[in-house]
Amino acid sequence: xxxxxxxxxxxxxxxxxxxxxxxxxxxxxxxxxxxxxxxxxxxxxxxxxxxxxxxxxxxxxxxxxxxxxxxxxxxxxxxxxxxxxxxxxxxxxxxxxxxxxxxxxxxxxxxxxxxxxxxxxxxxxxxxxxxxxxxxxxxxxxxxxxxxxxx
Numbered sequence: 001x002x003x004x005x006x007x008x009x010x011x012x013x014x015x016x017x018x019x020x021x022x023x024x025x026x027x028x029x030x031x032x033x034x035x036x037x038x039x040x041x042x043x044x045x046x047x048x049x050x051x052x053x054x055x056x057x058x059x060x061x062x063x064x065x066x067x068x069x070x071x072x073x074x075x076x077x078x079x080x081x082x083x084x085x086x087x088x089x090x091x092x093x094x095x096x097x098x099x100x101x102x103x104x105x106x107x108x109x110x111x112x113x114x115x116x117x118x119x120x121x122x123x124x125x126x127x128x129x130x131x132x133x134x135x136x137x138x139x140x141x142x143x144x145x146x147x148x149x150x151x
Contacts (some may be wrong), residue, residue: 036098048128052124055149063076065124067112070106080097109130
C-alpha cells in the first residue's frame with residue numbers, strides 16, 4: 001500500500017511535471033507543434049471574390065492551393081529560416097513554424113477554372129471571378145419527341 005500524499009505533496013508533483021514540460025519545450029520548441037493558423041480576409045467585390053491569407057516568409061513552392069466542393073483549401077509548411085542559429089535554446093519564440101491548413105467555404109457563385117493566385121510581400125491573394133447566379137433563375141428546357149428508328 002502506497003503512503004497517502006497530502007495536498008502539498010500533490011502540488012509538488014504537479015510543479016515537478018510542469019517544470020519537466022517547460023524544460024522539454026525549451027530544449028525543442030517545435031516538438032508537439034500542431035501548426036499555426038494564418039490570418040484570412042475574405043473580400044466580396046462587385047466582379048470577384050478575393051481571399052487574402054497572410055503567409056510571411058513563404059515562397060510559392062511552400063504553398064498548395066486547391067478548390068474542391070465549394071471549398072478553398074490552402075496548405076503548406078513554414079520552415080525555420082536558414083539564417084537562424086541552430087543548437088541554441090530559445091528564451092522566447094513568437095514566430096510560428098510548422099504546417100498549416102486554411103479552409104474557406106465559398107458560397108457565392110464563382111468560376112474556379114478562371115481563379116488565379118498570387119503571392120506578394122507575404123500575402124497570398126486568391127481571386128475568383130464571379131459568375132451569374134443561376135440557381136434561382138427559371139430555364140425553359142425544350143422536350144424533344146422520340147422518333148422511331150428503322151432498323
